[in-house]
Amino acid sequence: HELSLCGAWRDMPEHDLPVRCVNWYVAMRFCIWDKARLPTEAEWAFAAAGGSDERVFPWSSSDTDGIDETRACYSADQPQRTVPDPVGSRPAGHGKYGHEDLAGNVWEWVADWYRERISNELCNGSSRVRRKRDGTTDCLELNPSGQRVQKGGSFRNFPSDLTTFTRGGGDPARAGETSGFRCVRDPQQDIAP
Numbered sequence: 001h002e003l004s005l006c007g008a009w010r011d012m013p014e015h016d017l018p019v020r021c022v023n024w025y026v027a028m029r030f031c032i033w034d035k036a037r038l039p040t041e042a043e044w045a046f047a048a049a050g051g052s053d054e055r056v057f058p059w060s061s062s063d064t065d066g067i068d069e070t071r072a073c074y075s076a077d078q079p080q081r082t083v084p085d086p087v088g089s090r091p092a093g094h095g096k097y098g099h100e101d102l103a104g105n106v107w108e109w110v111a112d113w114y115r116e117r118i119s120n121e122l123c124n125g126s127s128r129v130r131r132k133r134d135g136t137t138d139c140l141e142l143n144p145s146g147q148r149v150q151k152g153g154s155f156r157n158f159p160s161d162l163t164t165f166t167r168g169g170g171d172p173a174r175a176g177e178t179s180g181f182r183c184v185r186d187p188q189q190d191i192a193p
Helices: 024-033 041-048
Strands: 002-004 008-010 107-113 129-131 137-139 148-151 167-170
Touching: 024 107, 041 107, 041 148, 107 167
Parallel strands: none
Antiparallel strands: 002 008, 107 148, 129 137, 148 167
């Protein structure tokens, strides 16, 4: 069975589908329970864009590498798709670091509050910089705006919404049928001999 429209059950194999119908608060709590956290928008974008490769799509190696149905789960035509695909069912769409489904399937919540424009000034305020144990910094929008950032697009979106730089803002209390998440873990720094 699958929870459809965040409330009605219907027959469908439930294994291997992405977690969805989850609001930001539940996603955050689950990651904490799992001894992890939601990625920041900067971390998510870095992984999706292949770091300094600045990929348009997670799998692309140039601006001419486009999107097709072997790489991502999305809506190419009307009517829109009604369900996502099993996780990892599009191996041609894996990112540079091996991440699956960074484009399409479900929008992914990240830690940041949504802000219309992102600029280089984002990291200039100390309240927006998270200092990591390894000495590096990670920009994180901490100023409440009423919405949280979502990345990656979903099975209902068209190809133009699945680029690594596309972002959306969502009500963190809303559990939409296209909203999911992934957790990240920081590397262990203090490992005893």
